Amino acid sequence: MRVLLIEDDTETASFLIKALKESGHNAEWAADGISGLDLAREGAFDVLLVDRMLPELDGLSVIHTLRKEGNQTPVLVLSALGEVDDRVKGLKAGGDDYLTKPYAYAELLARVEALSRRTIPGEQATRLVVGDLVLDRLSHAVTRAGEPINLQPREYRLLEYLMKHAGQVVTRTMLLENVWDYHFDPQTNVIDVHVSRLRSKIDKAFDKPLIHTVRGAGYVVRESNG
């Protein structure tokens, strides 16, 4: 995946570029808004990582300009401003996701990978399938190996989100934001409890678990453990 990072702090940038390359992505870096905009215009990026405060041209203007020009590359906004209405402003300008500094690299990586999938058809699929687990988005029916599984509405949405990003790490914060629409971290690990409940319904009666915990990052739904 080709990622463009527009970030003025050299140290942050070199850390992220290195880490993204280690994760198997092709990452490029622009240190200010103007050169970032120029690089982004040349296209061929799967995801843009845009810092909000940039020299020359601020991050939101970069995104706004790209969107006006018809560029629909998914954007993850990185910002030290993370309060109440900042996120709304970031998303209104055309950002697809918003991550507040300081963040864990695992969180950033998970979100970048989740964003890149948005451009791939499958988002609109009516049936999500992982191994023998099938989720029908029209009838809201879930079956595993042909056996119906009875889920609460919220459990259904949790599973739907995990399966939509099958094979990708999904963090607790992403689940809180996308399944519960809470944009803050509760003190207790509420998400873990919900996932473990879901797990007991999906995996308990079967040999091969599908929901896996990724230490220090979150969860992933996939067929094999490897």
Add this chain to the structure above:
Amino acid sequence: MKVTDNPSRATLSTTVFGLSALAVAAFLVVTAVLFALAIWHTNRVFVGDVLDALNAEAEALLATSQQGDADTLQRAVARLSSKANSRLYYLASPSGTKLAGNLADLPPELANRTAGGLFTYRYDRGPQPGERTAAGLPVRLRSGGLLVVARDIEDQRSLIWWMRFLALVAFSIIALGGLGLGYMASRSVLTRVDRLTYATRNIMAGDLSGRLPFQGNGDEFDRLSQSVNDMLSRIEHLMHGLKEVSDNIAHDLKTPLNRLRHRAEATLRTAKSKEDLTAGLGQTIEAADEIIKTFNALLLIARLEAGAIEKTKTPVCLASVLSDAAELYEPVAEEAGLHLSTTEMAALTVNANRQLIGQAVINLLDNAIKYGRKTAPGCDSPSSADSVLGEITISLNRRHGNAEIAIADNGPGISASDRTRAMERFVRLDKSRSLPGTGLGLSLVAAVARLHGGELRLEDNAPGLKAVLSLPL
């Protein structure tokens, strides 16, 4: 802002001085015009009166001369001339020789005139000889001679001259006095403004306890000082609050920062294998995450107390916020051996920030789950027993025009004396020291409540704690 350093130049360039100079100039112009008109008119009327009188006298003299012989007129003129007063006469024969009169010569100004006019003559009697002014009327006699009847009007002329002089003096006094007064007034205004400027500069330089000077007579400057001082008090109060917060932040972030440093140092010192290093670094990152959480909570509280969320408020259905939160926490409560339920749910909508209300409710639920067990919380291990260790109830009621969200548990509760303290920043009552948390939860809830014009109350649930988040409808 530039203030002129030369005091007199500064005074001259003030508004007050400019206005008074303008007023003086306008007054002078108007009075000068009026005065000139008055003098001109007086002069005209006076000379006219004198000429009328001369006319009457000349006619009387001519009438006398017609009754007598040719010498009668000459005698009468000689007689009148001998009296020492302001009347002047000159009688000449047709050949131009002076026959009688107290004027030495025929005034050249009147020689060829038929109407009356002004002339000057030499006066050499009395103590002050010199040129004097007179008004005269030349009368051609039938015999061919010339009679001039005149009046000395030098005294009246000098009176008018005096009036003019006095007016000039008066005008000068008014002009100088007006400008002087204006200068003094602007000087005093400038002195006070300078004092205000000096005081504000000192305050800007950092002395926030400074105040603007006060004269105590309640004039416009005092009123200005008063309102600026009120503003300064408010700023000082805010700065004080800010200082308090930063002190707290410094104090309460330094402890976990120190802990983080110790962990990193210990790992570096004792780690013998790659696994030890990994575990140590993992712990270090966890410590960093805790600091970030504390920091975020602090920032949020600070932002809330600055009160800048008015634009983000929308109508929020409280029952749905509560049922969402209950749904999120119900499994967590169950794991902790507690039973979470919602009871009364009034259909109430308030104008609020949904995320903040949600966060406040979740903080209260977090606390209820942490401290809501009947038995004293000994360790973090979830209860393995099936028996319920406590009840947590969420309710929403309307009371006194407020929407009241109550989250009640039947744990040990908080003693009445500790309840206010529990809502302060970083206060962690002794019992809670062993549990994870930033110590900012309740103060965040209280800040959210205040921001929405409501309040957070901690009440006795007998037994347990009942936290009431009251929001105006």
